[in-house]
Amino acid sequence: MARKVTARRVWVSTAAAWLFGFLIFLPILWMVLTSFKTELEAFSMPPKFLLFHWTTENYATVQERSDYFHHAVNSLLIAGGSTLIAMIIAIPAAWSMAFAPTRRTKDILLWMLSTKMMPSVGVLLPIYLIYRDFGLLDRRAGLVMILCLGNLPIVIWMLFTYFKEIPKDILEAARMDGATIGRELVYVLTPMAIPGLASTLLLNFILAWNEAFWTLNLSTSDAAPLTVFIASYSSPEGLFWAKLSAASTLAIAPIIILGWFTQRQLVRGLTFGAVK
Amino acid sequence: MATQQTQVLGRALLTPAVALLFIWMIVPLAMTIYFSTLHYSLLDSEAWSFVGLENFRYFLTDPAFLTALRNTLVLVGSVLAITILLGTPLALLLDQQVVGRSIIRLMVIAPFFVMPTVSALVWKNLLMHPVSGLFAWVATLVGTTPIDWFNDVPLFSVILIVAWQWLPFATLILLTALQSQDEEQKEAAEMDGASALSTFIYLTLPHLARPITVVILIETIFLLTVFAEIFVTTGGGPGLATTNIAFLIYTQALVQYDVGNASAGGLVAVVIANIVAFFLVRIVGRNLEA
Amino acid sequence: MGQITLQGVRKSFGPVNIIKDANLDIENGSFVVFVGPSGCGKTTLLRLIAGLEDVTGGQILIDGRNVVGVPPAKRGLSMVFQSYALYPHMSVRGNIAFGLKMAGLPRSDIDRKVEAAAATLNLTPYLDRKPRELSGGQRQRVAIGRAIVREPKAFLFDEPLSNLDAALRVQMRMEVAKLQKQLATTAIYVTHDQVEAMTMADKIVVLNAGNIEQYGSPLELYERPANLFVAGFIGSPKMNFVPGEVAGEPSVATLGVRPEHLKIGKEGEGWPGTVSVAEHLGSDTFLYVDAGKLGLLTARCIGEFNFKAGDRIWLSPDPARLHRFDKDGVVIRT
Numbered sequence: 001m002a003r004k005v006t007a008r009r010v011w012v013s014t015a016a017a018w019l020f021g022f023l024i025f026l027p028i029l030w031m032v033l034t035s036f037k038t039e040l041e042a043f044s045m046p047p048k049f050l051l052f053h054w055t056t057e058n059y060a061t062v063q064e065r066s067d068y069f070h071h072a073v074n075s076l077l078i079a080g081g082s083t084l085i086a087m088i089i090a091i092p093a094a095w096s097m098a099f100a101p102t103r104r105t106k107d108i109l110l111w112m113l114s115t116k117m118m119p120s121v122g123v124l125l126p127i128y129l130i131y132r133d134f135g136l137l138d139r140r141a142g143l144v145m146i147l148c149l150g151n152l153p154i155v156i157w158m159l160f161t162y163f164k165e166i167p168k169d170i171l172e173a174a175r176m177d178g179a180t181i182g183r184e185l186v187y188v189l190t191p192m193a194i195p196g197l198a199s200t201l202l203l204n205f206i207l208a209w210n211e212a213f214w215t216l217n218l219s220t221s222d223a224a225p226l227t228v229f230i231a232s233y234s235s236p237e238g239l240f241w242a243k244l245s246a247a248s249t250l251a252i253a254p255i256i257i258l259g260w261f262t263q264r265q266l267v268r269g270l271t272f273g274a275v276k
Numbered sequence: 277m278a279t280q281q282t283q284v285l286g287r288a289l290l291t292p293a294v295a296l297l298f299i300w301m302i303v304p305l306a307m308t309i310y311f312s313t314l315h316y317s318l319l320d321s322e323a324w325s326f327v328g329l330e331n332f333r334y335f336l337t338d339p340a341f342l343t344a345l346r347n348t349l350v351l352v353g354s355v356l357a358i359t360i361l362l363g364t365p366l367a368l369l370l371d372q373q374v375v376g377r378s379i380i381r382l383m384v385i386a387p388f389f390v391m392p393t394v395s396a397l398v399w400k401n402l403l404m405h406p407v408s409g410l411f412a413w414v415a416t417l418v419g420t421t422p423i424d425w426f427n428d429v430p431l432f433s434v435i436l437i438v439a440w441q442w443l444p445f446a447t448l449i450l451l452t453a454l455q456s457q458d459e460e461q462k463e464a465a466e467m468d469g470a471s472a473l474s475t476f477i478y479l480t481l482p483h484l485a486r487p488i489t490v491v492i493l494i495e496t497i498f499l500l501t502v503f504a505e506i507f508v509t510t511g512g513g514p515g516l517a518t519t520n521i522a523f524l525i526y527t528q529a530l531v532q533y534d535v536g537n538a539s540a541g542g543l544v545a546v547v548i549a550n551i552v553a554f555f556l557v558r559i560v561g562r563n564l565e566a
Numbered sequence: 567m568g569q570i571t572l573q574g575v576r577k578s579f580g581p582v583n584i585i586k587d588a589n590l591d592i593e594n595g596s597f598v599v600f601v602g603p604s605g606c607g608k609t610t611l612l613r614l615i616a617g618l619e620d621v622t623g624g625q626i627l628i629d630g631r632n633v634v635g636v637p638p639a640k641r642g643l644s645m646v647f648q649s650y651a652l653y654p655h656m657s658v659r660g661n662i663a664f665g666l667k668m669a670g671l672p673r674s675d676i677d678r679k680v681e682a683a684a685a686t687l688n689l690t691p692y693l694d695r696k697p698r699e700l701s702g703g704q705r706q707r708v709a710i711g712r713a714i715v716r717e718p719k720a721f722l723f724d725e726p727l728s729n730l731d732a733a734l735r736v737q738m739r740m741e742v743a744k745l746q747k748q749l750a751t752t753a754i755y756v757t758h759d760q761v762e763a764m765t766m767a768d769k770i771v772v773l774n775a776g777n778i779e780q781y782g783s784p785l786e787l788y789e790r791p792a793n794l795f796v797a798g799f800i801g802s803p804k805m806n807f808v809p810g811e812v813a814g815e816p817s818v819a820t821l822g823v824r825p826e827h828l829k830i831g832k833e834g835e836g837w838p839g840t841v842s843v844a845e846h847l848g849s850d851t852f853l854y855v856d857a858g859k860l861g862l863l864t865a866r867c868i869g870e871f872n873f874k875a876g877d878r879i880w881l882s883p884d885p886a887r888l889h890r891f892d893k894d895g896v897v898i899r900t
Binding site: 122256 | 282366370393397443449494500503538
């Protein structure tokens with residue numbers, strides 16, 4: 001693996017890579033910096049990079065004025081709830097397809113994938129009308145349901161690819177050792193699949209947290225998660241950049257940190273195993 | 277593991293997921309198809325009538341549809357071009373020996389985790405604002421007039437935002453693919469006297485063909501229905517300048533409450549997405565055999 | 567006790583018949599090896615006995631009881647897998663104990679039995695390690711330990727030594743055979759390696775394309791192969807086959823003679839040929855001889871013979887060790 005590379009080449013690549021990386025990260029960095037400025041300094045021209053009056057008052061104001069935590073709790077409940085329910089439905093399904101495949105397993109997998117490709121906008125109206133008639137508009141339960149169904153194919157697929165990597169022999173060995181299917185799942189499969197289960201959970205939590213089609217269309221206030229809360233800043237009233245930045249930083253910080261842990265699994269989750 | 281007991285159990289465990297997904301797919305789709313044949317407005321829900329394919333004729337010949345279709349194609353095409361043309365060199369760069377690679381990786385991947393409403397608003401206000409945005413300041417530094425992004429080049433502005441969100445995805449997939457390239461194969465090429473450039477052209481590019489296809493297909497699926505970024509920045513305007521098909525359908529459905537027309541549009545979107553999905557499913561399916 | 571009987575066992579996957587009517591009687595305490603080329607159905611047959619696959623037809627009796635439809639766990643057999651199939655998240659102790667734990671044995675019994683099995687296999691110092699911290703040979707021992715600790719009616723081995731290097735393979739081969747004799751438990755052992763089969767087995771089952779070609783002791787198979795397939799499969803280097811007509815026996819379709827039963831004769835005696843390759847091993851000399859119409863013959867001569875490529879030689883087969891086959895490949899007994 002260790003190929004010989006000249007020191008000069010390493011430095012050139014390093015400089016270029018850092019420059020690229022910095023430019024890509026700049027909008028996020030700038031947002032975080034702005035969140036610590038006063039509204040006046042947030043607008044100042046030329047912009048102030050580090051030498052400004054650092055303040056955390058925006059973070060306090062965001063909570064006071066707009067009930068940030070209400071929406072954060074909504075995000076947590078909706079993303080967490082939909083992911084957990086999806087996992088509960090998906091684990092048995094993925095087990096079945098990975099370890100008791102039939103001739104139709106491949107077709108079922110591909111069909112599940114194709115449901116994920118249906119554009120949400122194509123079914124916006126029926127869903128909206130069903131939700132209206134059943135009183136699910138602006139209800140957390142309604143969002144949990146739709147995000148759960150929307151992400152179910154990805155959850156099943158990810159789990160399926162992880163389960164596939166567990167050698168069948170080991171499960172058969174457990175069976176020879178006298179384990180029932182239930183004990184096989186508890187003592188052998190689950191402990192071996194924990195890394196896969198964790199990254200599936202994490203990635204789908206992230207996807208649900210950031211989902212911004214159904215949340216924008218099906219919730220307004222009571223059930224609104226952070227995506228909708230942030231969107232409410234799009235109609236500007238007075239000086240709001242610093243507060244927008246503070247609210248945004250709060251909304252994305254936990255997810256970026258979680259996301260950094262899942263970056264490897266991200267590829268396989270989003271490409272349905274087509275790239276590993 | 278093909279004993280009958282496991283088969284039966286397997287079927288039982290698979291059923292809930294299949295049933296749920298089936299209902300989730302079929303019920304709304306059937307309703308959309310049904311609505312698309314009606315003259316039906318939520319504003320006057322008493323008066324509705326069957327109109328056959330009238331809605332499709334109306335939707336497809338509406339000049340707004342053609343504009344939206346063009347905007348959709350431009351948006352998808354430009355974002356694909358930007359993410360792949362920038363993502364490939366970036367992935368190649370990150371595949372080199374670089375000091376602090378893991379930190380750079382983190383910085384590059386970060387935009388993907390930013391929720392669409394946040395990235396759209398941060399770009400619109402903090403970066404692209406014609407007076408106080410960071411870009412305006414850079415423009416004055418180099419001595420040009422700042423661009424009024426969302427008035428002068430509205431669609432391009434949306435494209436920039438969306439491309440920024442998807443660049444990490446393309447880069448990460450291409451990087452993963454590069455790292456799976458056989459090191460010995462490259463060394464064999466080196467022994468054969470291949471230059472770095474010909475190694476790239478004859479070994480690396482063919483190796484990347486598949487992941488690039490996957491990137492194109494998956495991004496297309498998502499980019500066809502870009503919504504939140506338009507919703508919070510331009511609202512489809514000015515005029516129809518940034519209205520794509522998804523946004524047009526949304527307007528007809530939840531702004532004008534025209535059920536029939538919006539459903540016809542929704543079906544058009546489903547058909548377009550299915551064309552792309554067909555190719556993606558085939559690629560993934562081929563991989564399943566292996 | 568561990569007497570296993572197969573009666574008309576069949577297995578097909580869709581239209582493909584993997585096992586066609588297998589009948590077999592395995593005595594209690596014997597070491598039986600299933601051998602055959604890859605794809606012959608030997609592993610499938612083992613998995614049918616284990617209960618990991620359902621039979622399409624026929625009966626499998628263990629100690630007289632038909633076990634078709636009985637789940638693997640209830641058949642009282644244990645299995646050593648080719649990949650070892652150790653539980654990666656459990657220690658060696660946990661791996662060996664798992665079956666006993668599933669059977670609901672009291673803690674103290676489990677500990678005692680695990681310690682005893684570990685002592686037998688020289689695994690005591692490694693009991694608290696994870697499988698990934700062990701060498702290939704040690705993992706192999708753990709897999710065997712997991713099998714013996716349950717005191718099963720029979721052991722099933724699925725090519726257990728194929729992942730080991732050559733030297734270790736020879737050593738483990740002897741250890742497994744010794745252990746089986748010591749425990750006096752029935753063992754069924756699948757391998758594609760005929761040397762393993764010859765050295766370990768009390769009885770060998772030769773399988774080809776889903777059929778049992780012959781069932782007998784190693785020497786029986788060597789001395790009295792029932793057909794061309796067994797004759798060609800057992801023995802190394804492979805038996806030479808020459809057309810009967812060319813060899814002067816027109817009543818016989820094929821004449822077979824093992825390389826070690828070809829003697830170097832005097833000039834004009836036996837079959838003439840030209841040495842194309844000579845391999846000098848010191849203890850033996852292998853000669854690959856182009857014998858014209860007779861085809862390419864292999865001769866194995868004990869000791870060192872100073873031949874080189876291009877030398878003319880005469881080979882004479884030991885008349886008592888000739889094998890004659892009819893046109894269907896079945897042996898002609900006289």
